[in-house]
Amino acid sequence: MGDMLPLTPAVFHILLALSDGERHGYALMQEVAADTGGSLQLGPGTLYGCLKRMLSARLVEESDERPDPELDDERRRYYRITTFGAGVLRAEADRLASAVSAARSKRLFSRKNLALAGTRL
Amino acid sequence: MLSPSQDRWLRWLCRVYGLMLWAYPPDFRGDYRREMLVVFRTGARDVMQREGSAALLPFMRQVSWDWLCTTLRERTTMTTSMPALRWVAALPLAILAAVAVMRIDGLIVGFNVVRDYDFQHVAMWMNVGFFLMAAAFVSVGVSVVPGRKDSVARIAVAVVVVLATGFVVVGAIRMVMAPVAWGVCALLGGVLAYLPWRLHARSQVIGN
Numbered sequence: 001m002g003d004m005l006p007l008t009p010a011v012f013h014i015l016l017a018l019s020d021g022e023r024h025g026y027a028l029m030q031e032v033a034a035d036t037g038g039s040l041q042l043g044p045g046t047l048y049g050c051l052k053r054m055l056s057a058r059l060v061e062e063s064d065e066r067p068d069p070e071l072d073d074e075r076r077r078y079y080r081i082t083t084f085g086a087g088v089l090r091a092e093a094d095r096l097a098s099a100v101s102a103a104r105s106k107r108l109f110s111r112k113n114l115a116l117a118g119t120r121l
Numbered sequence: 122m123l124s125p126s127q128d129r130w131l132r133w134l135c136r137v138y139g140l141m142l143w144a145y146p147p148d149f150r151g152d153y154r155r156e157m158l159v160v161f162r163t164g165a166r167d168v169m170q171r172e173g174s175a176a177l178l179p180f181m182r183q184v185s186w187d188w189l190c191t192t193l194r195e196r197t198t199m200t201t202s203m204p205a206l207r208w209v210a211a212l213p214l215a216i217l218a219a220v221a222v223m224r225i226d227g228l229i230v231g232f233n234v235v236r237d238y239d240f241q242h243v244a245m246w247m248n249v250g251f252f253l254m255a256a257a258f259v260s261v262g263v264s265v266v267p268g269r270k271d272s273v274a275r276i277a278v279a280v281v282v283v284l285a286t287g288f289v290v291v292g293a294i295r296m297v298m299a300p301v302a303w304g305v306c307a308l309l310g311g312v313l314a315y316l317p318w319r320l321h322a323r324s325q326v327i328g329n
Contacts, residue, residue, distance in 0.1 A: 025160045043187025044160045045145075048153040049195060077156055 001084070004057065007092045009040055010050050015059060015081055015089040022063045022080035025051075051079060059085035127169050134177070135162050138184070144192040282308060 007015070010032075017023060017031035029042050042050075054060045063078035081089070103109065123131065138161045142154050161184065168180045285304040292300030 025156055026163045029160065029164070041183060043184055043191070044157040044164075045187045045191030045195075047160070048149075048157055049191050052149065052152065076159055 004088050018081040022078045024076040024078050141188050146195050149195050
């Protein structure tokens with residue numbers, strides 16, 4: 001698991017978006033943009049390039065259930081995080097938390113961001 | 122709800138994006154083309170509904186940049202993961218096609234430019250340019266050949282065979298030995314270069 005770290009921001013945020021349920025491609029793009037306040041906007045090429053690599057690394061898997069064609073576009077595929085993917089996500093979150101903690105100990109945060117980091121961690 | 126003109130724009134953009142997707146490697150395209158089109162269409166429609174048609178400009182700029190970066194990345198990934206046998210098979214093919222283009226270029230530039238106007242440096246750089254273009258075309262073509270459909274390889278071989286046959290015919294008509302010999306060598310080389318490739322493609326099909 002350790003050899004997978006560090007994750008790229010795109011992969012980390014895709015895993016984060018999938019951590020609370022399965023999603024199709026466009027929903028993933030929207031969730032990543034929302035989670036990062038619009039600073040990380042995945043294009044279709046980046047998203048599916050990442051998903052391809054994540055599928056082959058078994059971080060995510062395709063959902064077997066197909067949506068009802070009348071309710072959703074049947075060409076959409078849904079993805080969900082695997083147990084292994086969830087473990088990697090946790091390990092990456094821990095790694096980032098230690099990095100933030102180290103930065104905090106060196107007083108690198110502004111007062112505003114210190115408060116934000118404190119509430120998030 | 123989109124207006125009829127916005128709907129026309131959307132369909133036109135989807136067609137353009139559909140064409141852009143041909144730049145991705147065939148395997149990647151086969152797996153994700155349809156989904157990427159759905160994502161693109163949904164994204165473009167959302168942008169148009171939320172912010173109007175003018176917002177399509179930054180949207181398309183972002184999509185185009187993403188397309189450029191990811192096509193290069195996917196192509197690089199595919200090329201570096203290409204089996205060594207395909208590279209070995211590809212190399213003589215690339216050299217043959219490049220030499221064939223150089224010969225044709227040499228005929229044109231040699232007769233029209235060098236002799237008539239004495240622009241030897243122009244001819245030399247044109248030769249270098251044609252050689253690089255031919256080598257790049259065939260090498261890129263070789264790298265994009267998918268495991269099962271080696272259509273680019275067939276085209277490259279067909280080009281070599283047609284050019285080589287042309288040299289054999291021209292040499293025979295003019296009763297000159299050199300073009301005939303070169304043509305025969307190119308024909309044999311083309312077939313030899315293609316065979317391991319073809320066999321490898323076949324073994325992949327069976328393996329799958």
